[in-house]
Amino acid sequence: MQHKVLKINASDNVIVALRSLEAGEKITFEGETYTLPRAIAAKHKFVTEDLNPGDSVTMYGVLVGKATQPIARGEQITTFNLKHESDEYSVSKRQDRTHWQAPDVSAWKDRTFMGFPRSDGQAGTANYWLVIPLVFCENRNILKLKDAFDKALGYAFPDVYLRQVGDLVQLYSSGQTEALKSYKGVTEAAAVANHQPLFKNLDGIKFLTHESGCGESNQESALLAALFGAYANNANVAGVTVLSLGCQKTQFSDLTAEIKKRNPAFDKPVLFFEQQSYGTEMDMMSAAIRETFLGLIEADTLVRQPQPLSKLNIGLKCGGSDGFSGLSANPVLGHLSDLVVALGGTTYLAEFPELCGVEQELIDRCMSVEKAQKFEMLMRDYSSKAEAVGAGFDMNPSAGNIKDGLITDAIKSAGAAKKGGLAPIVDVLNYTEVAREPGLQLVCTPGNDVLATTGQAAAGATIILFTTGLGTPTGNPICPVVKVSTNTSLANRMPDIIDFDCGAIIEGEKTIEETAEELLDYCIKLAGGELKTKAQLLGQDDFMPWRRGVSL
Known part of the structure; x- marks a missing residue:
């Protein structure tokens, strides 16, 4: 059964609307009743207490913004009353949080995928x-x-669009004006x-x-x-x-x-x-x-041969994110990442602008002080270069992100970081560096969808899991990109690009853990050549080098 609202962390002072709420509606949650002065669309948030200018807003247990004007209890947070703000971070504040309780993977330890063996010990999911x-x-x-x-x-x-234009030319040439106006294009079957x-x-x-x-x-x-x-x-x-x-x-x-x-x-x-x-x-x-x-x-x-799941290399990416990304699909990727790491595999969390506000947690999870220092250096260097050209991380949310509830970069980042699960971070990779050991890797890339997927494939990913709440066709030439929907409405509306739906979590029908296991099973079949992603079927081969300097 779907609940109306959700508070993600006990320390949060905002509540998320899981469905659209009406003006004047009374919401009772954890013994408190909130009367909403205005309607709030699904995925947006309202505050649990009166806030004055400068007061902090907390979500996912971290600082995500500060009020720019008074916000009454039950009022929605917006770009007009909230600005981006995040906690300071430093290796000097590091607390070792590399000890974790790995999930039970006994059901998976004997599973294999049919991959292409390489002479260096790697295994491809494609050739x-x-x-x-x-x-x-x-x-x-x-x-x-x-x-x-x-x-x-x-x-x-098949060039279905060439065929459509040809059909229109034929109708026009033969004087069939009315048929021209009502022409709907080729059938879906012809487009496959x-x-x-x-x-x-x-x-x-x-x-x-x-x-x-x-x-x-x-x-x-x-x-x-x-x-x-x-x-x-x-x-x-x-x-x-x-x-x-x-x-x-x-x-x-x-x-x-x-x-x-x-x-x-x-x-x-x-x-x-x-x-x-x-x-x-x-x-x-x-x-x-x-x-x-x-x-x-x-x-x-070369022929496919059985490979242990320890040879899975999975990128973790989000794009076209919405207010449900951090509640459904991203945590699913996080649990899947933990499963893969526990099995001896490798996962890659990229998009450094979308780790803004959770840096300290990631610093604490780095396996060594040296790795933590490298992460801090890369983050500060990236941030300062962005600010130097008037493009700070606070500008990261897109118009679509904001419309669907991601008001500040810190809100977006706190949800995006859920893709990294709970495992310790074994390495921090600069752009074009490759993973040297299994485990969770941080990969320095932009948030830009194609720049990030290009960078993850360079780091060694052989499958990329890509969560989206709004929909995007992004693919990669050499690495299958799986589109994971945060909500069922999107999966139904854009079935030609969505591979896997996490909407049942929002509906209260499935848990994050069981959905992650279903997605891992999908990945094993994909890695073995039993499935093709929608991006592969569409020939969506996006590739874009990250140009970091000036043109001459």
Whole structure:
């Protein structure tokens, strides 16, 4: 049975509306009765006491804002009466909270997934060949290769929108004006890809483009090489084809150095083609096509084999968040993360701007003072650079976030951090650094959906769980992205992008723990190739390097 309201932490002085509440409605909760002066939409919050300007608002047990004007008991918090505020943090205040009660995983210890074994001991959940440009000058050639390989090898998606435009052209040309006005498009069934690929053990060829590699700072060009070096090392990648112009800042030697830095025993094929050395585009492209095709034949010899759950690498991400994110889907990811860590696997919590206000808790959970210091340094450096260009963390909530109850960045962050569960933090990774040991990792990325998922795949994630309350189609070229809905209304409204629904928690029909176990079972099937995510079925291959410097 669904309750009307919820207080998340006993120390909170706000209550969350689980359904829309009417003006004048009397809400009785924990022995107290609140009369609401105005209607409050589901996902929004009202205060439990009269507040004066400067008084603190607490949610999830942490400071999330301060009143900017008087707020009466039962009144909703809004951007007009509350401003972002968060607690100070420091390693000097660190209290060791690395001891935790791991969840019971006895039911999972003998489970396996059918993954692709790699020579370095990793296991992929997919088997992709990667085609990348070292500089934006090669983007056209990358797209030409994509068109040729996808169509010839059976990886191309049906172009339903081209078909729709063609239908409209035909109706217009034949004078069927009324039919033109009522045309609804192709059927949903026609929009589903029906792949019959040539290579049965190769999940696809992924072609990446970007706007970097030259005409920028040395730092940006080096960062691109580091990002591609990390992607080459991802367990879901079987081999790489590299296109280069020749004169750009990011050189092939930079890429190979970054690959070896992350994995000295790296032995995947990396095929290199430099346009200025070949002379004509045709000569380079023909060589790239021939050598890549031979590489694909070899990659197709890899077959899935049973892998222990300790080889799961799962990214934890949220985007298009709403007021239910911190109540349902994010805590589900948190419990799933704890299960995976207890099984010896690896999870990745990213989005540093969305850890604002919970830094001290994360500092306390770091396994060593050195890791805590690195986290504090990265957070302060990121925050100061954002403030230097007039974009502090307090600006993080989007219009959609605010409309659906995430009024301040601290409220958003406190809910977002729930994705990290309770496990101790074994390492803190800067952007493009890869995980060296199993356990929960903090990964420095922006909150931006594509920048964050790009960074998590670079860190080593082979599945990304992505919670959303508003809906987003975000995917990744090499890492399946699972869209986890915070509410059933969204899952029903956007079924073409939502993979898993946590709305039953809000309805009071399921617990966080049992929902997390259901999601873990989904992940095992996905990792074994039994399922495809909606983003994969839509061909949603979003990739965006994080450009941290200035353009030259």
